[in-house]
Amino acid sequence: MDVITTTVDARGQSCPGPLVALARALRDARPGDQLELLATDPGSKSDVPSWATISGNELLEAGETAEGVHRYVVRKV
Amino acid sequence: MAAIEERVDEASTSYAELLGRIEALESAQNASIKKKNKLTIIAWGGDLDRIWPTTILATTAAASGMEASVFFTFWGLFAIVKPDVRITGENWMQKMMSAMNPGSAQKAKLSRYNFAGAGPSMFKKLAKDHQVARPEELISTAQELGVRLIPCQMTMDLLGLKREDLLDGLEEPIGAATAIAEMRDAAVSLFI
Numbered sequence: 423m424d425v426i427t428t429t430v431d432a433r434g435q436s437c438p439g440p441l442v443a444l445a446r447a448l449r450d451a452r453p454g455d456q457l458e459l460l461a462t463d464p465g466s467k468s469d470v471p472s473w474a475t476i477s478g479n480e481l482l483e484a485g486e487t488a489e490g491v492h493r494y495v496v497r498k499v
Numbered sequence: 500m501a502a503i504e505e506r507v508d509e510a511s512t513s514y515a516e517l518l519g520r521i522e523a524l525e526s527a528q529n530a531s532i533k534k535k536n537k538l539t540i541i542a543w544g545g546d547l548d549r550i551w552p553t554t555i556l557a558t559t560a561a562a563s564g565m566e567a568s569v570f571f572t573f574w575g576l577f578a579i580v581k582p583d584v585r586i587t588g589e590n591w592m593q594k595m596m597s598a599m600n601p602g603s604a605q606k607a608k609l610s611r612y613n614f615a616g617a618g619p620s621m622f623k624k625l626a627k628d629h630q631v632a633r634p635e636e637l638i639s640t641a642q643e644l645g646v647r648l649i650p651c652q653m654t655m656d657l658l659g660l661k662r663e664d665l666l667d668g669l670e671e672p673i674g675a676a677t678a679i680a681e682m683r684d685a686a687v688s689l690f691i
Contacts (some may be wrong), residue, residue, distance in 0.1 A: 434630050435630045436629045436630050436631040437555065437559075437631070438555055438558055438562060438632075438637075439557040439630060439631070441559055441562045441563070442559075442562050442632075442640055442644070443560060444562070444648075445561070445562035445563070445564075445644065451512075472547060472563075473559075473562070473563050476563040476564065476565060477562075477563045477564035477565075478537075478564065
């Protein structure tokens with residue numbers, strides 16, 4: 423089941439804003455929950471995968487929308 | 500038959516040897532330092548261009564599920580003075596030191612291009628335009644995410660800073676040995 427439980431809108435925020443917003447949302451999430459992160463920070467392209475490696479959470483999707491917004495889906499482990 | 504017995508003997512000798520080597524490896528591993536998934540930063544500098552990366556890295560580590568601790572010493576201590584605290588210290592030297600280093604992260608100067616405060620204002624304008632959180636905001640985010648902020652007892656005494664001059668929610672002040680213990684078991688240690 424690919425169900426997004428929460429969307430974290432960090433558009434406009436710079437490092438480390440998107441990751442802090444994601445960490446805050448993750449704190450309230452349950453293991454297995456899927457969270458969507460929207461960001462415009464170009465640094466997030468490398469930062470979100472690094473964050474997943476360090477934190478041990480799963481990065482399911484990473485892409486860019488037509489509007490140039492970076493979109494990530496992570497699963498809380 | 501004799502040949503088989505010989506081979507059994509050989510096998511048991513190499514088995515005993517292997518066991519010995521495993522035991523030696525195990526004890527060597529127990530004696531070695533075990534590093535935690537942890538970041539320790541020694542925040543020595545109180546300048547805006549030092550306290551900023553300090554708070555960004557500590558916050559990011561905590562947001563990534565790492566343990567994080569920041570040990571504030573020397574000029575770094577002035578960055579965690581309460582914003583409404585003006586002159587600190589008991590003697591003229593300490594008072595002069597505090598006058599030259601206005602407390603709190605929001606009053607931090609740039610280590611270069613300060614231009615009597617114009618530099619930091621410009622920097623903060625740029626940060627605002629790019630939606631980068633300020634160091635003082637990052638300090639409270641760090642606290643919220645469980646980063647341990649630890650003042651150095653010796654430099655507090657030296658600079659005449661009291662516990663009540665510093666921000667609320669800090670850990671108890673510690674000394675150099677405890678700071679080294681913090682660094683010893685952290686996978687990443689930085690001096691900023």
